[in-house]
Amino acid sequence: MTITVQHDDFEIAVEIDRLTAGRCDIGAVASFVGKVRDTSAGSPLAAMTLEHYPGMTEDELQSIADIATERFQLSAVRIVHRVGQLKPGDNIVLVIACSPHRQHAFDGCAFLMDYLKTRAPFWKKETALDGSGTWVDARDADHAAIERWTKTN
Amino acid sequence: MTITVQHDDFEIAVEIDRLTAGRCDIGAVASFVGKVRDTSAGSPLAAMTLEHYPGMTEDELQSIADIATERFQLSAVRIVHRVGQLKPGDNIVLVIACSPHRQHAFDGCAFLMDYLKTRAPFWKKETALDGSGTWVDARDADHAAIERWTKTN
Amino acid sequence: MTMAIATQMTERIVTVRYFAWVRERTGRSDDVISLPAHVVTIAELMSLLAARGEGYAEAFKHPPSIRVARDRVHVQQSAEIGTAREIGFFPPVTGG
């Protein structure tokens, strides 16, 4: 149950409790929630639709979770990513990294998001107020972000 | 209501909802929960007691929140820190940083924790299984962590 | 020699899957393709697909914009199809 791809919303408190319940070796829980904003490049957004590659998505997310767990000696990891049509203000993704120590939890969580953004097969399509749809372009900044994990640490 | 010092536990979901409710400009919510572990330097821990400097604590936390908000252009910030006697597995601290963008949220959250650890007047006393108490020493690593914020960015 | 003949005689079938704007341009989610013997790499499969019609030509007209998975693992377009059962084509990912 490390990774889940679903249309339904997630509950961060439930997920953190599930990872930490009964464990007293976890001193740090870093988490990240990505949300749909109501603008894109300055234009109002009516909705966002997330498509993915069933089967491959789960494999990639599991692989990213395994790599992060080993690299940052994480005690527990959780990734939940939503698919389908979402509205501004809706949650998109939840990533949680647990560790005995704060720096590992923070780094693990950031690493998970950076890798997810550049490797997990999800695609966002934005719907404008007039109903027109546009596929979101990949951001150079996301690829720049991932490079720091190959340079240092 | 940016910062709170209290004995009672906090609920991360309630706090995130409070920061993001009705807002569609927040694309990223980075959060951190610090918890009591059941060992300290390899020895079993029965309890941890947190003392603070009432008045100064709130001033320092507010100041740290203000600095982080300006520096990382955060949309919203929340710090909750518990005081009094806590048990292994209990929550100690919650930090939340909201931003339109992921990197600012992550950096803001890590910055808040690094500054809180080195500036906010809290002191931890650990109680061993035999009832003996030991004040926790400040960690050099915490001071090293804060230096990265003065070097770069 | 016997091996080579056997390989040539075996029909190579792959399921090709399309996502995001690649899917929208081809107008299909997937195709089952019988690979001609001369199609060895994924890049060669892309040329084959581009010849299937107008939407396919549009989808595959700019190969650098397309990412590829072989049996659900990211690979380069220069990779050989080999014994893969599934090839996926899609734009650079934008999740998270």
Added chain:
Amino acid sequence: MTMAIATQMTERIVTVRYFAWVRERTGRSDDVISLPAHVVTIAELMSLLAARGEGYAEAFKHPPSIRVARDRVHVQQSAEIGTAREIGFFPPVTGG
């Protein structure tokens, strides 16, 4: 000259607060201290406090281990007390 005389004649009172092991060693949470005229800096106040008794001597025997706040703001021990109403003494912080 008139100013200097006035300053000397005004009694300077500060509340001194102790936390964590500084508090445990002094055996008190706070003291209200009337400052002698020669006590100008916080370091000088620490010497004054160290002379109040055995627990105080123990608390202040190693000044580099002690951090200081003047009116609830972090300052160095070399800072002047000035018009402060409250001086806090405590170990390096360990929250979070």
